[in-house]
Amino acid sequence: MHLLAQDLVNGILAGGILAVVALGFSLVWGIMNIINLAHGAFVMLGAYVTWQLFTSFHLDPFLSLPISFVVLFVLGYLIQRFIINWVARAPVLTTFLLTFGLSLLVVNIALLIWTGDTRGVTTAYSGSNFTIGGITVPWAKLYTLIAALVITGVMYVWLHRSKTGRAIRATSMDIGAAQLAGVRVAQIYSIVFGLGAGLAGVAGTLVSLSYSLNPAMGQPFLIKGFVVCVLGGLGSVEGALVGGLTYGIVESFASQLDFSIGSQHISGAGLQDAVALVVLLVVLIFRPTGIMGRATA
């Protein structure tokens, strides 16, 4: 029972990061109908921005959150404005391949700048944790979860209350009607893609606190982000949060799997990607609109 509770807490703590990863991915997908395969690469860039600031200026990772956001927002805005916009309304597979190419570019540029060496962000509080009711909670992960909840909350309010946020939601509902109401769609697309990248950057910062860094680190997050999106339902902030937490818990329990078939020993910890695939397929077959239930494109 105690172990189960610990797994549950671990899952929720990990799920917060996944929620932020999925948030940006979900926005771009839901509003622009673009599956951004460079999203994982953006997460990686956010992590490296944080690492660089931490190594060069001893800046606390949580203080570099806004910097990661701005750097990645600008990058995403420019990529949409000058590259993706050319094919923004092409069939989905065109942008699918285009962002795949962009992701290769970004990952390999990162490889040139930071090399393939594994790096880590080790703060004063990295190793410390506290125990409550027999359950161990690392401080860094708790802060990360709180940051993730705050970011999700801010995004929710901004999308529903601000003028730009409402223009974004209008565009996702009906492009033609939004245009008639004076929304400049190309501009909105650039902002949304920038926002998606910015949120990936923020997620990268949070990731850097608990995971080690290398230029290929983004891909698992791309897959998980996708699964979380499908799980939570597309294009909604609350869906990303619910999906992220759910997935975190599922993964945490799955990693405890430990059994043998004949002489073959099988441990769940090495099979994370297989778990992601199974969750994805099960959800798509039995509940294709996700837990929160908005119809997918």
Added chain:
Amino acid sequence: MSVASTGAVLRKIGLGGITGNRTALLISLGLMALLLFVPLALPGYQTLFRTTLVFVALAYAWNMIGGYTGYVSFGNMVFFGLGTYCAALLSARGIDNLVADIALAVVVNAAFAAIIGFPVLRLKGHYFGIATLGTALAVTDIVGNLDVFGGTGGLAVKQVDEAHFAIYYYAAWLVAAGAIAITFFVARSKVGYAFVAIRENEDAAAVLGISATKYKILAWAISAAIAGAAGAVYARGNGFIDPSIAFAEDFNVYPIVMTLLGGTGTVAGPFVGALILSAVNETLGHTFLKLHSLFFGAVIVLVVLLLPRGLVWLIGLRGGVRTWVKSLQGYKA
């Protein structure tokens, strides 16, 4: 839309019917015939060209599902990887026969594609793409964790002695040639038209009575079988297999880039793209080791933006630069 009028539409937009531009196809077949003489004429380049031929086959494998059927797969290296393991596992049991390797790889892969395709191919478009990527990562995980496959330590694959190495070259040539022939004949058959119909409009195809799921599974099984055969030959030529070789990212990315560059959904395209990119990669690989993946990323971006139908389309283009520029407009937000 009837079979005849589909062909007419494809010809009208410069695609030269369902097999693509005929000139490009004839040039490709000529070059392919020349490649048969590499072990005699350029023995020093045998390994290089053998790898190129493996990539030619992989590009055709991807073209079947990604090009003709329009289902972009990011997991085709799984079939390549399973093919390599078929050869390695046979070798571990003392069976060293190329024909057996290829036969086993074809059967295992076609079966695996059909089984996994049943849930995965019910997904459309990008859902399919991500699911294939997920499948690839999952299978890599599983193979690396099972003792039968030698785990991360890998398996040795027994080879013939050095003097007879050309046999692996000819095997790779045969697999590549087989892939071209299969693509040509499948494309011209009723099955090929069903694939294209699914690519162009799956719902409309279903209305016409084309069972989309059945044909998609068929396309994926053919794709998997070709990739598996290529993997089996590669494993014998390489002499050793572990998860990082068998499921290397390169075997996933290169075939996609090659097919895109040459022209998706054509018979000549994958060959043209594979030849050009192998040559470029070989040159870049020696001079700038770290730059070649960067270069491949840049090629994808440029081709998608400037040459969405690939080089083969450019050869058959009617109306010159104006038609080309015009074809690039219209998708801006």
